[in-house]
Amino acid sequence: MKASLRKMLAKQITSSMNMKKNETLLIKGGLHQQELVEEIALLSLERGIDVFFSTRSDKFYGAVYDRVPTKFLSTTSKMSLKLVDVLNNYIVLEYPKDPKIEENIPHKKMSAAIAGSQAVSKKMDKKGVKWCYVGYPSKELADYLEVKYSLLKKFIFDGMLVGRDVLIKKSEFLVRHLKKAKYVHVTDEFGTNLRLKIFNRRINVDDGFISDKDIRNKDVGGNLPAGEVFIAPIETTGEGVLISPKRRDKFTGKIIENIRLVFKKGKLDLRKTTAEKNENLLKKTIRKSVEIDRKHYKTIRTTNVAELGIGLNPVINKIIGYLLTDEKIGGTIHVAIGKNNMYGGTSDSSLHWDFVTHQGVTLNAVYPNGREKTLIENGKFCYEN
Secondary structure, eight states: OOOHHHHHHHHHHHHTOOOOOOEEEEEEEEGGGGGHHHHHHHHHHTTTTEEEEEOOOHHHHHHHHHSSSSEEEEEHHHHHHHHHHTOOOOEEEOOOSSSSSHTTSOHHHHHHHHHHHHHHHHHHHTOEEEEEOOOOOOHHHHHHHSSSSHHHHHHIIHHTTTOOHHHHHHEEEEEEHTTTTEEEEEEEEOOOEEEEOOOOOEEEEEOOOOOOOHHHHOOOEESOOOEEEEOOOOTOOEEEEEEEEEEEEEEOEEEEEEEEEEEEEEOOOOEEEEEEEHHHHHHHHHHHHHHHHHHOOOOOOTTTEEEEEOOOOOSSOOOOSOOHHHHTEEEEEEEEOOOOOOTOOOOOOEEEEEOOOOOOEEEEEETTTOOOEEEEEEEEEEGGO
């Protein structure tokens, strides 16, 4: 990576966090991202931020799951819990470099590690630690997704550097028309036909900056690339079908294709949910997440609808199976199950799993008086028509 690009990316990442002097920052990444991690740290130190960072190799990442017994992976880290006491900001650059490493990790070991991290996650949520999860391209990831490396770099890096004004224009249009809507109705030519209730739920905007208003609303996290409007629908309502062409498994990273998700009263019907590739893995991960939640949460909301997201980023225009870019595509929506209490919902869970539609959706807002307004038609924002 050229030094000029590295500095631009580091500036964008640090600026997105809205950090204040004397706050603390933890940065995590892979060894292949060392120079970018250091640039983020330096920019933050120059602004009076107290910084600590760590990086790890793919070899170490894989060895942890190979050599460490499951019972220790499921043990909550005392140091991590203590660190949260003084932590204000948390940045993670996505690793490993080669996603194939995760395919070799036993499902039970990955789920054990997730279970062990729940106490730390809950403590961070309660404290309101700001966080940012940053996408990062590699040739290994591009090969895994079966896309050109140049395209992956464009979607992630160029998508990350899109001007906020571009994202704000689209987001303001959506917020204006969704804020008084009772329901949304999403359809497409591939079989998506889903109705979600959003009445009186907060509308959140991911425009690449955690504002003071966001912090007051406890909307303290974001992804880069940015570019979506997202809402926590009423968790116990929601009827219909969502078709998602390609997703990576939450535990193993393996590709799951042509997923048909069926919702009834806001809950995913696993018996009727199908996938053409790796259906058993999809259901295994969800069932294991339910097991984890039963041990950590009083109310089990693992399979309840958690999020309606609407993509806005104009740079990203093709579904490739990489969530951080797919969910930002204009003309798509995504629905998540599981956790949503971090942006206006009522569900807590170890799982937050997004499923992105094909491009070309139609999105209608339905108001309390029965009136409907089409906001997106066949993938096009209606103000563009």
